[in-house]
Structure formats: C-alpha cells, structure tokens
Amino acid sequence: MKPEVIIVGGGITGLSAARLLSRKGVPFLLLESEAVLGGRIQSENHDGFILDKGFQILNTAYPEWANHDINLNALSLKSFASGAKIFQNGKVHTLADPLREGPVAFQALFSKSVSIKDMLLILKLRSKLNKQNNTEVFGMKKETTLHFLQQFGFSQAFINAFFKPFYAGIFLESELKTPVSMFSFVFKAFADGTAALPANGMQQFIKLISSELNDENIHLSAKVTGVQSGSVTIEGGSVVSAPHIWVTTGTQSFQGLQRKEWKGNHNTSVLYFSADIAPKWGKFIGLNANEGGLVNHFCMPSAVQPGYSPEGKHLISSSLRPGLAYQAGMENLVVDELKKMNAIQHPIAFLKAISVPLALPELDSMRFEPELIQLQEGVIATGDFAAYPSANAAMHAGRLLLETL
Ligand SMILES: Cc1cc2nc3c(=O)[nH]c(=O)nc-3n(C[C@H](O)[C@H](O)[C@H](O)COP(=O)(O)OP(=O)(O)OC[C@H]3O[C@@H](n4cnc5c(N)ncnc54)[C@H](O)[C@@H]3O)c2cc1C
Incomplete structure (x- = not known):
C-alpha cells in the first residue's frame, strides 16, 4: 500500500509516532539508517551481562x-533506591527520600557537606515544584540550574557533593549550566516516580514500543540522504513518496534542524565491570563527591534487575565525568579510584567500555511541548532536541506528529 507518511528515523520519536499510526490504520513507512531500531536506546549482551x-x-x-x-x-x-550514596574523603553517607527509604535517609546529616538547612531546602523545593505542572516548570525564569540552586539557598558544599555529580549523570555536564526547567522536570519526576530499569535492559523498551509494528512497514539500513516535499531519497538513489514526511533523526542529519537553542551535543562514557561479591551500596547510585578524578557516578544494575548479570555475578557500571571519553587503560584508573573512595572492597573485572559521542543535545533553552519544525511543505521535523533531552520528550514529539495529519 502506498504510504501516507514516511518516518525518517527509528528512535523513540519515530517509533512512538509509528505505533500511533499503526493503531489508527494509517499506512506508513519507517526508514532507519542503522541495522537496528532504537536510536540512542540500545543494549547489548556481553558474556551473559546486559x-x-x-x-x-x-x-x-x-x-x-x-x-x-x-x-x-x-x-x-x-527501581533504584530513592536517593544516593555520597562518597567523599574515603567515607560514605546516604542521602535518601525519608518517605521511601526510612531512617537511613537522615544519615547524610553526619556528612560535612550536608546540613539540616540543605535537607529542609530539599523538602521546600519538593513542595514548591509539587504545586507546578510541567508546562509551568518549563515556563520558569530562564536561568542555569546552578544559579537557581544557589539563589534557593543551598550551600555550595551540598551543591558540590550532591547536585553536581547526581545531575551530571543526567545532564551529562557537570557545571549545572543546564536550564533550571530541565532540572525541575527531572526533580519532579524523581519525587513523583522512581528511576527504573526493564528486566532485560533498556532495549526491552524499544521492543515493547515496536511490538505492534509490521516488519514490512520498517526498512532498516536505509539511510535517507535527502528530504523534499512529497518524497525522500535513500542512499543508493531510490526515491519513496508520501504526502507527509516526518524527520525524527536528531539534530545532525538535515539542514534546518540546527536551531538557535542547540549548542552542540553532550557525550558520555560508561565502563562495565563484573564482580563476584556485590558491593555494599546495593540499589543506590553512588556519587563521587571528591574533587577531580575520572569517575562521576556508579551503580549496580544487577542489584536492581538480577537479569543484568549471569547467576552468581554482579554488574557494576561506572560513568566517567562529563567531557571525558574512554581511552584504553582508563579502566585500571577507575578501579583504583573506586577502591580509594571505599566504594569497592573486593576485586572487579573489566568487561567493556561504551562511549556515546552524541548522547544528548545541548540546549540553552527548553520547552515542554516539542516544537514541530516545518522544513518544507509537508515535511516536519521534531524529537527531544526540539524540547528537552529525555525519552519523555521524544514520546511527546511522536504523539504531536499525529496531530498534524
Ligand atoms: C547515554 C544516554 C543516557 C540517557 N539517559 C536518559 C534517561 O536516563 N532518561 C531519559 O528519559 N532519557 C535519557 N536519554 C535520552 C533519550 O535516550 C533520548 O531523548 C531519546 O532516545 C531520543 O529519541 P529520538 O528518537 O528523538 O532520537 P534518536 O534516538 O537519536 O533517534 C534518531 C534515529 O534516527 C536515525 N537516523 C539518523 N539519521 C538518519 C538518516 N539520515 N536516515 C534514516 N535514519 C536516520 C538514527 O539512527 C536513530 O535511530 C539518554 C540518552 C543517552 C544517549
């Protein structure tokens, strides 16, 4: 059947749009340049580890x-535990949500970096943001997260020990220059929900969202080299026509997608290790609150979802400080650092490092409702880069595309 819509890109934005089209019975064709669907969300099996x-x-x-x-x-x-373990000067302190994790939440008060005032401010911030919906949050005054936190009254010691490493793991930048709207969206989401992993890795989310799609509507290894009103050109020269063309490729691929808010991309590298004996931090995310070093944060996905590691083994993930890209040999330095921090007491074996060069779009202003960018008559582009960097924004963008039909 002749497609009504051509979707360029098979990440969350393209796939969520395809799923809605399929439910409505609208004929479409999704073209993905890679051999697999999922875009930035992928998982691999490595000797039984996910x-x-x-x-x-x-x-x-x-x-x-x-x-x-x-x-x-x-x-x-x-879900991960609601909070974090702060590793600083060879000691570890738990900072957690008292409503969910119980008395352990207050243990952070024994740390020099966490004062009662900071803890009370967390509760005040939670109550302030609770009263706002996401549209209001994204309408907040344009300022950096760091400026907002300082003005809110948090101590610099607390910002350095908690907010910087925790949000660096989400923003993929450690200066907290990300707009406060993104910070507030994430803070609210952590207060209302939990950080969770699917049983079989993040790829399971891609499998779920694409499970209703028909293989014949999806062409993999089909790189689109040109988009024009009414048709797209695929590498190799073939041309496919449709009245509606939705470009969901991210910022790089086509002219007109590099909007003024887009400043580049944040990268990230994660190193995976196997352990025979599980570290003590269990389901908590560990933060490196020391100055310098390679490690930003670490966690044990297999403590959250046992399927991430083979029976009898534990999977440890350690992300590098934003801006650092993995180079051969860094794994030894990371292990030394984790030992020095007192994060691990038993040997761990290096499995693999994964670097993601174009992980998140760096945007100096964000909006809740993804923008639909009209490239030409009938050609619309959108995605997380047209709103804020999150799978939620990508799903939202996919949904808005349907409304243009
Ligand atoms: C390391 C990392 C950590 C993240 N952490 C989180 C998190 O914890 N929570 C969260 O909500 N979000 C997180 N995100 C963000 C989330 O993954 C993205 O917002 C979302 O996946 C973006 O989906 P997308 O479809 O808009 O873009 P993409 O996933 O980039 O999809 C674009 C697709 O288009 C394809 N493509 C590109 N050019 C062409 C072409 N010329 N022809 C055909 N196809 C093309 C690409 O191959 C790709 O499949 C993270 C992202 C990364 C990388």
Missing part, C-alpha cells in the same frame, strides 16, 4: 506513559 548504551533509566512518572497507553508492567520495571 550492557546498556550509556547509563540510562526510565522514570515511572513520565506523563507520556499514559498518553501512549504503554503498559509498564510489560517491562517488569524495578
């Missing part, structure tokens, strides 16, 4: 789950 392409989580409070009628039970999500 390695996600970069440290990624799904937040159970994302509004788009409901908007897309996605059954999260199908992912068998399990």
Whole structure:
C-alpha cells in the first residue's frame, strides 16, 4: 500500500509516532539508517551481562506513559533506591527520600557537606515544584540550574557533593549550566516516580514500543540522504513518496534542524565491570563527591534487575565525568579510584567500555511541548532536541506528529 507518511528515523520519536499510526490504520513507512531500531536506546549482551548504551533509566512518572497507553508492567520495571550514596574523603553517607527509604535517609546529616538547612531546602523545593505542572516548570525564569540552586539557598558544599555529580549523570555536564526547567522536570519526576530499569535492559523498551509494528512497514539500513516535499531519497538513489514526511533523526542529519537553542551535543562514557561479591551500596547510585578524578557516578544494575548479570555475578557500571571519553587503560584508573573512595572492597573485572559521542543535545533553552519544525511543505521535523533531552520528550514529539495529519 502506498504510504501516507514516511518516518525518517527509528528512535523513540519515530517509533512512538509509528505505533500511533499503526493503531489508527494509517499506512506508513519507517526508514532507519542503522541495522537496528532504537536510536540512542540500545543494549547489548556481553558474556551473559546486559550492557546498556550509556547509563540510562526510565522514570515511572513520565506523563507520556499514559498518553501512549504503554503498559509498564510489560517491562517488569524495578527501581533504584530513592536517593544516593555520597562518597567523599574515603567515607560514605546516604542521602535518601525519608518517605521511601526510612531512617537511613537522615544519615547524610553526619556528612560535612550536608546540613539540616540543605535537607529542609530539599523538602521546600519538593513542595514548591509539587504545586507546578510541567508546562509551568518549563515556563520558569530562564536561568542555569546552578544559579537557581544557589539563589534557593543551598550551600555550595551540598551543591558540590550532591547536585553536581547526581545531575551530571543526567545532564551529562557537570557545571549545572543546564536550564533550571530541565532540572525541575527531572526533580519532579524523581519525587513523583522512581528511576527504573526493564528486566532485560533498556532495549526491552524499544521492543515493547515496536511490538505492534509490521516488519514490512520498517526498512532498516536505509539511510535517507535527502528530504523534499512529497518524497525522500535513500542512499543508493531510490526515491519513496508520501504526502507527509516526518524527520525524527536528531539534530545532525538535515539542514534546518540546527536551531538557535542547540549548542552542540553532550557525550558520555560508561565502563562495565563484573564482580563476584556485590558491593555494599546495593540499589543506590553512588556519587563521587571528591574533587577531580575520572569517575562521576556508579551503580549496580544487577542489584536492581538480577537479569543484568549471569547467576552468581554482579554488574557494576561506572560513568566517567562529563567531557571525558574512554581511552584504553582508563579502566585500571577507575578501579583504583573506586577502591580509594571505599566504594569497592573486593576485586572487579573489566568487561567493556561504551562511549556515546552524541548522547544528548545541548540546549540553552527548553520547552515542554516539542516544537514541530516545518522544513518544507509537508515535511516536519521534531524529537527531544526540539524540547528537552529525555525519552519523555521524544514520546511527546511522536504523539504531536499525529496531530498534524
Ligand atoms: C547515554 C544516554 C543516557 C540517557 N539517559 C536518559 C534517561 O536516563 N532518561 C531519559 O528519559 N532519557 C535519557 N536519554 C535520552 C533519550 O535516550 C533520548 O531523548 C531519546 O532516545 C531520543 O529519541 P529520538 O528518537 O528523538 O532520537 P534518536 O534516538 O537519536 O533517534 C534518531 C534515529 O534516527 C536515525 N537516523 C539518523 N539519521 C538518519 C538518516 N539520515 N536516515 C534514516 N535514519 C536516520 C538514527 O539512527 C536513530 O535511530 C539518554 C540518552 C543517552 C544517549
């Protein structure tokens, strides 16, 4: 059947649009340049370990789950602990949500970097953001996260020990220059929901979202080299026509996608290790609150989802400080650092490092509702780069595309 819509790109934006088209019975063709679907969300099997392409989580409070009628039970999500272990000067302190983790939450007060005032400010911030919806959050005054936190009254010691490494793991930049709207969206999502992993790795989310699609509507290894009103050109020269063309490739691929808010991309590298004896931090994310060093944060995906490692083994993931890209030999330095921090007491064996060069778009201003960018008559582009860097924005963008039909 002649397609009504051609979707260029098979990441979350393209796939969520395809799923909605398929449910409506609209004929479409999805063209993906890689041999697999998923875009920036991928997992690989490495000797029985599941390695996600970069440290990624799904937040159970994302509004788009409901908007897309996605059954999260199908992912068998399990959650990280609500909080973090702060590793500083050879000591470790737990900072957690008292409502969910109980008395351990207050243990951070024994750390020099966490004062009662900082803890009370966290509660005040939570209550302030609770009263705002996401549209209001993205309408906040344009300022950096760092400026906002300082003005809110948090101590610099607390910002350095908690906010910087924790949000560097999400923003993929450690100066907290990301707009406060993104910070507030993520803070709210952590307060309302939990950070979770699917049973079989992040790739399971891609499998779920593409499970209703017909293989004949999807062409893999089909790189689109040109888009024009009414048709696209695929590498090799073939041309496919449709009245509607939706470009969901991210910022790089086509002219007109590099908007003024887009400043480049953040990269990330994650190193995976196997352990015979599980470290003590369990389901908590560990933060390196020391100055300098290679490690930003670390966690144990197999403590959250046992399927991430083979029986009797544990999977440790350690992300490098933003801006650092993995180079051969760094794994030894990372192990030394984890030992020095007192994060590991037993040997761990290096499995693999994964670097993601174009992980997140760097945007100096963000919006909740993804922009639909009209490239030409009938050609619309959108994605997380047209809103804010999150799978929620990508799903939202996919949904908005349907409204243009
Ligand atoms: C390391 C990392 C950690 C992250 N952590 C989180 C997290 O914890 N929580 C969260 O919500 N989000 C997270 N994100 C962000 C989230 O993954 C993205 O927002 C989302 O996957 C973007 O989806 P997309 O479809 O818009 O773009 P992409 O996934 O980039 O998809 C674009 C697709 O287009 C294809 N393509 C490109 N050019 C062409 C062409 N010329 N022809 C055909 N196809 C083409 C690409 O191959 C790709 O498949 C993270 C991302 C990374 C990389």
